[in-house]
Amino acid sequence: MLAGTKLVEAQPSGRPIRLLMLGDSITAGYGLARGEGPPARIEALLRDRGRNVTLQDAGVSGDTTAGGRARLEWALADRPDAAIVALGGNDALRGLTPAQMRANLTAILDGLAARNIPVLLAGMMAPPNLGAEYGREFAAVFSDLAAARPQLVFYPFLLEGVAGDPALNQADRIHPNPRGAQILAERMLPAIETLLDRVSASAPR
Template sequence: MLGDSITAGFGLARGEGPPARIEALLRARGRPVRVLDAGVSGDTTAGGRARLEWALADRPHAVIVALGGNDGLRGLTPAQMRGNLVAILDALARRNLPVLLAGMIAPPNLGAEYGREFAAVFSDLARDRPDIVFYPFLLEGIAGDPALNQPDRIHPTARGAQLLAERILPAIETLLDRVRPL
């Protein structure tokens, strides 16, 4: 799971972040998987792009790309984000790795036009690449709920991370069904 502080489980105990919660849910469903946490707090899509080779060193069989939140928090242009995500998706395609792209929504303080352009990056990539699994908003049902977020109102609590894992699980199972047998 290539991501940022959400993936890394910022502010949570070891084992409470989304990768660990996703792994536990999949194992409970009889899928003997290991979900690698390739989340780095503060990472933008550019950071994810720069460390992609490092993240692939463990030779994953599929990749969840969960980047973009920090691009929005820093007000980086949607065009920059798109370029970085395209480069990441192209690199993964060259390796024939199945991909799940988890979308993000821009903070509202950047304006409606920025928000539309930002969201369109994810939906356009999903439309243009029918081979990827698309989950439109990583924090669906979690963002904005004080009971599911830490005091910073950005990072999920342990319960929020569990809910994130539960909600994205069907998309991840679709992703896993695309993994080629070894």
């Protein structure tokens, strides 16, 4: 395929691949109109590239990793074929320990692995006001989990290219505005396509 051309017929014909996005207010599109949040932007980009994919938005504003863990079974009710796990920001905002976050993410990843669901793990960074040591321990949770599970697709920072830029965030400086959500989706797209390529074309869907 020539560079710059669209990916056509990347998935077999039939029903769309169901891609779950388990997250918090970032993925839920807090403060954005319907269709402006990251899941809608990601789905549009994938379809533009010929990917027959439907995003299952399981983002809940205010959710911690504990909340995501508690509602995992509910989120899996629609039987996704692949999943993006994008939690952790609220753990930092609430000052929860990295050890708690590690236990919750481990349980989520174990639950998905038990169902043979390919996973993209999106990392997060702690606010600098929590201190350098906390920040290192927090970031290490994501990198350690990715290193221990080579089958994961790892995207180190969900807000890469968006965080800290006033032009790409709402007034709270935490949640992306429409342009920021678009950039988030564009930056994640290569990793998400890698994830989708791990969905077995021969598996019953």
